[in-house]
Amino acid sequence: MPLGTLDRTPPPFFKQGPSALSKLLFFSALALFLMVADSRLTLVKPLRAVLMTLIYPAQWLVMQPVQAVGGLNNYLTSIDAALADKRASQTRLALQAGRAAQVEELMIENNRLRSLLDLRERLALQGTAAQVLYDAADPYTRKVIIDKGLTHGIEAGSPVVDEAGVLGQVTRAHPLVSEVTLLTDRDQAIPVLNTRTGVRSVAHGQPGGTDLELRFMAGNADVQAGDILSTSGIDGIYPAGLPVAVVSHVERRAESAFARVLCKPSAQVHSALHVLVLPPAGIDQPPPPIATPATAPKKGKLAPGKH
Numbered sequence: 197m198p199l200g201t202l203d204r205t206p207p208p209f210f211k212q213g214p215s216a217l218s219k220l221l222f223f224s225a226l227a228l229f230l231m232v233a234d235s236r237l238t239l240v241k242p243l244r245a246v247l248m249t250l251i252y253p254a255q256w257l258v259m260q261p262v263q264a265v266g267g268l269n270n271y272l273t274s275i276d277a278a279l280a281d282k283r284a285s286q287t288r289l290a291l292q293a294g295r296a297a298q299v300e301e302l303m304i305e306n307n308r309l310r311s312l313l314d315l316r317e318r319l320a321l322q323g324t325a326a327q328v329l330y331d332a333a334d335p336y337t338r339k340v341i342i343d344k345g346l347t348h349g350i351e352a353g354s355p356v357v358d359e360a361g362v363l364g365q366v367t368r369a370h371p372l373v374s375e376v377t378l379l380t381d382r383d384q385a386i387p388v389l390n391t392r393t394g395v396r397s398v399a400h401g402q403p404g405g406t407d408l409e410l411r412f413m414a415g416n417a418d419v420q421a422g423d424i425l426s427t428s429g430i431d432g433i434y435p436a437g438l439p440v441a442v443v444s445h446v447e448r449r450a451e452s453a454f455a456r457v458l459c460k461p462s463a464q465v466h467s468a469l470h471v472l473v474l475p476p477a478g479i480d481q482p483p484p485p486i487a488t489p490a491t492a493p494k495k496g497k498l499a500p501g502k503h
Contacts, residue, residue: 305470311359312472323472324348329373338381338405342471345372353433355474361439361462362386362427363471374473378465379440380405388440389428393418396428399441399459408441410457415448419457435477
């Protein structure tokens, strides 16, 4: 059969109805009408309410994962904020504790400085206030370095005291700093006076660098624990009456003629921070008399009445 005789129209089963352009125009007009009617007459408001009621369970179910994620995020954020607040609180607490410690230290330092000023007034001496910088590097000696030297009028041999008593003696003075040998140094000695009995003796440092010892004290000497020792002033270095130590232990041995007497220093030999450097007592003492030809004895001539 010739091709020209075939019917080219689609069978009724495949008919598509209105064209696509017609459908576009119709639904566009319907949408425009519904929008105008909804905005002007609120015709679809009941329909929207019904639809929202019907789809609410689906919306709630869909929103649950989103809300769970948001809640977890808020929970983690709150934990981070709480941890940050905790760290900030701990930091503030540490700062406040440090400031409180500084305030307490300043109060102690203020009391020590006041005690030093009282000591200066009591002694009626012109001293130089100094601060301990650090301990000397030699581990076999008990020495500290202070921040005053020759340029500040410090000279070797000057006694050094704190608010409690004698601390030591300047043994080496440099232009800006000085070296102070503490009383507890094994090579240091200081003449002392027992304020209870009035007996003079010499206190020596111990090798351990913690105590003082009264050497060559007779076994029957009148000394006992609790006796207060002060400077005797006979050495021309330390002014008389400065607190030195307190007798802590007296050991009397039958096999020895001497008693072993240990003393605790009155000064803060291990923790002194502010000290007062005094001029040597010998500076204030009058010089020894100088012999003159009239007073000097003549050689080969005896005094009257002596033959």
